[in-house]
Amino acid sequence: MLTDQQIETYRRDGYLVIPRLIQGDQLAELRALTDRIVAEARGVSANDDLYDLEASHSAALPRVRRLKPTIFKRYAFFHGLARDPKITSILAHLLGPAIRQHGGKLNMKSAGYGSPVEWHQDWAFYPHTNDDVLATGIYLDDCDMDNGPLMVIPGSHHGPTHDHHADGRFCGAMNPEACDIDFDKAVPLMGPAGSMTIHHVRLVHGSALNRSNRQRRLLLHEYTAADAWPLLGVANFEEFNGRMVLGEPTIEPRVVAAPIRMPLPPADHQGSIYENQRGTGRRFFETYEEGVRA
Numbered sequence: 001m002l003t004d005q006q007i008e009t010y011r012r013d014g015y016l017v018i019p020r021l022i023q024g025d026q027l028a029e030l031r032a033l034t035d036r037i038v039a040e041a042r043g044v045s046a047n048d049d050l051y052d053l054e055a056s057h058s059a060a061l062p063r064v065r066r067l068k069p070t071i072f073k074r075y076a077f078f079h080g081l082a083r084d085p086k087i088t089s090i091l092a093h094l095l096g097p098a099i100r101q102h103g104g105k106l107n108m109k110s111a112g113y114g115s116p117v118e119w120h121q122d123w124a125f126y127p128h129t130n131d132d133v134l135a136t137g138i139y140l141d142d143c144d145m146d147n148g149p150l151m152v153i154p155g156s157h158h159g160p161t162h163d164h165h166a167d168g169r170f171c172g173a174m175n176p177e178a179c180d181i182d183f184d185k186a187v188p189l190m191g192p193a194g195s196m197t198i199h200h201v202r203l204v205h206g207s208a209l210n211r212s213n214r215q216r217r218l219l220l221h222e223y224t225a226a227d228a229w230p231l232l233g234v235a236n237f238e239e240f241n242g243r244m245v246l247g248e249p250t251i252e253p254r255v256v257a258a259p260i261r262m263p264l265p266p267a268d269h270q271g272s273i274y275e276n277q278r279g280t281g282r283r284f285f286e287t288y289e290e291g292v293r294a
């Protein structure tokens with residue numbers, strides 16, 4: 001349950017942190033399953049529909065940057081966790097009684113080489129007919145300032161949708177120099193393992209690299225009110241409705257004015273956010289490739 005004050009804070013600032021939501025056996029299983037899937041990347045030599053690999057990955061020394069949305073189809077545990085009433089009962093306060101999972105992924109940010117994610121708004125990737133859309137993030141590890149917490153710009157979800165294009169193509173990252181945002185106001189979302197972050201789909205956010213010797217894994221779930229329909233279309237209606245996590249679907253999308261830019265034409269390196277953001281030639285956060293060391 002959320003208090004009225006938490007709901008008000010979310011509406012005003014665009015984010016919340018719920019400490020220790022996932023605990024005990026459930027957290028242990030989440031961590032053990034993730035370890036197992038990452039270990040199975042040994043022998044995998046290129047990105048596929050499950051693994052997004054670090055540039056420094058090799059089949060002998062597996063380095064996974066992200067587990068892709070296919071985890072929700074392949075593993076009953078991930079499928080079930082996205083629908084867990086502990087989560088959906090909280091979301092009902094923010095999105096209403098009917099909710100659909102849009103997508104999700106598990107970002108790794110490993111010790112020693114975990115990549116940063118440049119500033120962006122999720123809305124630039126998947127605009128909908130209304131913006132009752134958000135993402136939750138469950139930390140698999142204790143997260144503090146040193147291992148790359150999710151960073152947000154409070155209140156930025158009330159502002160414009162920023163340009164996420166470079167050289168005429170979608171690149172999945174804002175140009176920090178071309179927008180009117182004071183990045184010194186960024187707030188880190190931290191907490192012990194099992195804590196859940198919530199951020200509004202239009203909130204500006206990103207994360208620095210992991211400078212610690214501890215990993216920082218974050219399981220992201222994207223959710224929409226059931227009457228928020230994706231402007232890029234519904235390819236498979238049965239699959240679309242199969243992603244309902246609470247309440248009943250509708251064929252009457254609700255349309256509310258919100259600033260929109262389409263993520264088109266697609267990125268040169270179309271793929272995960274890391275691939276999209278590659279090669280824009282502009283970086284806010286330092287990367288290990290550039291020689292930064294913890």
Ligand SMILES: O=C(O)CCC(=O)C(=O)O
Binds near residue numbers: 205
């Ligand atoms: O993993 C992170 O710290 C940021 C994730 C994120 O914003 C994304 O993947 O869209």
